[in-house]
Amino acid sequence: MSKTDTTPPAHFLRQIVKADQDSGKHSKIVTRFPPEPNGYLHIGHAKSICLNFGLAQEFGGECHLRFDDTNPAKEEQEYIDAILQDVEWLGFQWAGKVRHASDYFDQLHAWAIDLIKAGKAYVCELTPEQAREYRGTLTEPGKNSPFRERSVDENLDQFARMTAGEFPDGTKVLRAMIDMSAPNMNLRDPIIYRIRHAQHHQTGDKWCVYPSYDFTHGQSDAIEGITHSICTLEFEDHRPLYDWFLQNLPVPCQPRQYEFARLNLNYTVTSKRKLKQLVDEGHVSGWDDPRMSTLSAFRRRGYTPASIREFCERIGVTRSDGVVDMGMLEFCIRDDLDAHAPRAMCVLKPIKVVITNYPEGQVENLALPRHPKQDIGTRTLPFSREIYIDAGDYMVDPPKGYKRLVPGGEVRLRGSYVIRADEAVTDDAGNVVELRCSYDPDTLGKNPEGRKVKGVIHWVPAAESIECEVRLYDRLFTAPNPDKSDTGGGFLDNINPQSLITLTGCRAEPSLASASLDDRFQFEREGYFCLDSKDSTAERPVFNRTVTLRDSWGQ
Incomplete structure (x- = not known):
């Protein structure tokens, strides 16, 4: 599909619905999304949500949200509330009131x-x-x-x-x-x-x-006038029973069930039982822990509804089971955030730099673009004698290809001056705790003729920067198929011990003090980040890494 072509790609369910509408079999298309309120929705449910709501939207019909609440022992209002929020967050609105199988x-x-x-x-x-x-x-x-x-x-x-x-x-x-x-x-x-x-x-x-679920499902569809009852393939063997009940009861209409392949994503588990086990046993902080595969977790981690809808469209709809690579989902969020997320700078492992030849007490307010390609304005970054850079941006004995600060070497500060490393201050253990540098006042935003500076590093002002916590999230499991364990211990054996790294004492540029929970940012050279919706406060901002700038998994 070309960039200018907005026609959705054809798949067998879209073709079926179109044929039924064109033939007059159904004058109005009615679908439904029928979750069981016994857990939080996960990324697999997103495919079903996008499919059911999307088809109804595309063909001018309506989609019902119905809770198939036939097992009170495992169902909770908390799950209902979370499901409602997830569907709305993805950008869909159900027709009429929220329905329940218990209504019938x-x-x-x-x-x-x-x-x-x-x-x-x-x-x-x-x-x-x-x-x-x-x-x-x-x-x-x-x-x-x-x-x-x-x-x-x-x-x-x-x-x-x-x-x-x-x-x-x-x-x-x-x-x-x-x-x-x-x-x-x-x-x-x-x-x-x-x-x-x-x-x-x-x-x-x-x-x-x-x-039972089997007795409830088809009859609820019939009561609601559902035209296309779309399920995942595990319900294919249940379709004869679905039809038997409809044929042997005085139902008001005869819905038809269709099945499609569920979403299987590597490095992930989507079983509600396993997700609940992760929560109950404390392997994660809750259903919305940003490492989980739930939609609330993706939302807290900074994924956008548009990126998940795009992912569901890209993977397509078939009747053949397969496994989708996590990299495709990560590509979709990177692609969305690259185009829309404002840029900002945050130093994760700060080391102070004193610019010895910069006038004491002087402050320059530099205007840096909020995005390199989008005209969304600028943000102000104060520049003065003391700044922070990342500790990894200075090395005494660097590897080949290193383009940052070295003793006597030069580097450009993003949107600012070229500085030279003149002296390193170390503690008793030999660790560098401060750098003494000098700047070239003729290099603000430019390289003078005949002068080449290869490296560009990010920085923040020492006085005006805000202290924050940064959480570096990665995939929860180390194995593509977490259920396969060398020791026979199951998916818990494959939990990634590096799936969460928490950094305290980070320093962010002052513009981030006004960030809201809906904002997403690219921290230059670090990845895409958002404020944590649970733990972040104005006094103690907490930023979650949504995704790295490039696929660095396993590197």
């Missing part, structure tokens, strides 16, 4: 009774172990439950008593009566209701029986 519990319960009356559902009392034994295997058919022959009246009575709370959790379930010899194991009399004496975050104590 009365109707689902009535439909379960319809199945019982039709002789297509029964109450089963097999233990979980017995149920696994009766279910059969991929190569062997299952066998009928001894409770399958109960009469309709007995099943209605048993289900009513389940609903009334007469039985403990796990003692009885309601199962659909389909085919215990079906090659697709999802059709072997699946559970449609379980007993759970648990308070629900939406319905309170009204229910002690809850529908």
Whole structure:
């Protein structure tokens, strides 16, 4: 696609939706994004969000946000609030009110009774172990439950008593009566209701029986008039069951389910169970720890909604599973920030420089551009006798190709003068703690004729700079596939011990004192940074590294 062509690339779902609209099969496209509120959304969900909301937007339809909240034991309001924030942050707005599968519990319960009356559902009392034994295997058919022959009246009575709370959790379930010899194991009399004496975050104590996800999903789609129910490939084997329920219940419409390949990203885990384990065991500071794969973590780290939407568009939509390289996501954020992020200077490991021939008490206010290519104004940088540079920008015995300060050598200060290193002050251990330099007053922003200075380094004024903390984040795992461990210990064995390096006593240019949480900056020669949304204060700014200036992973 050319830079001037804004037509989205064709993929099979876009083609299906377009064909359905063009043929008149659907006059209005209605999709939905149906997260379970049992954890925070991760980067894989971003693909589904962009796909469902994006298709509805593209074809003039609407997309519903519906929480499939069928398991109150694992669901929390915290997760609901985080999901709402994530969807809005990505730049999408759902049609109408926020929906919940629990909104339809009365109707689902009535439909379960319809199945019982039709002789297509029964109450089963097999233990979980017995149920696994009766279910059969991929190569062997299952066998009928001894409770399958109960009469309709007995099943209605048993289900009513389940609903009334007469039985403990796990003692009885309601199962659909389909085919215990079906090659697709999802059709072997699946559970449609379980007993759970648990308070629900939406319905309170009204229910002690809850529908299964499989029983809820398709019927909720039908109630909402969903035209294209788009799921990831792991639901492909569930589609016959999705269709069976719709065909055997008096639903208002017949949605169609389509599947696409989920997003698999290397150096990352996206399993909610594993993400929760990382949080619960203290390997990270929370669901929004900037090393996590959650959308709230990417937001806190400084990723932009535009970069994630661009990433989801670039990786495409297929039916073939594959693994996307983390470098592509990092490229998208670099590309976005390079074009839009203002430049600033921050010295991560400061060492004081005294410019001995600069007049004491004199201050020059230098105007530096906020961006080298965008006309977004300038920022003011005071220059005086004492400044800070990075300790790594001075070496006594430098390697070949080193273009920064050396004894007797010259370097240009960004947007300022050429200075020469005349003397190094060391402590008792021989560490350089201060440099004495001289400047050439004829070199402000220019090289005089016949004079070449190869190196340019960043700096900040000593008096006016602000002290800050800088957190250098990197990938959380050292292995492309974190689940593969040489010791057999699983993904935790591959946690990167260098995934977070915290630097205190850093010095930032004074313009950063007015930075807001929505701002992103390129710290010259260091990477892209933003203020930490949780820990940063006006008195103690904390900057998170979003991404390095170039792909330096493994170097």
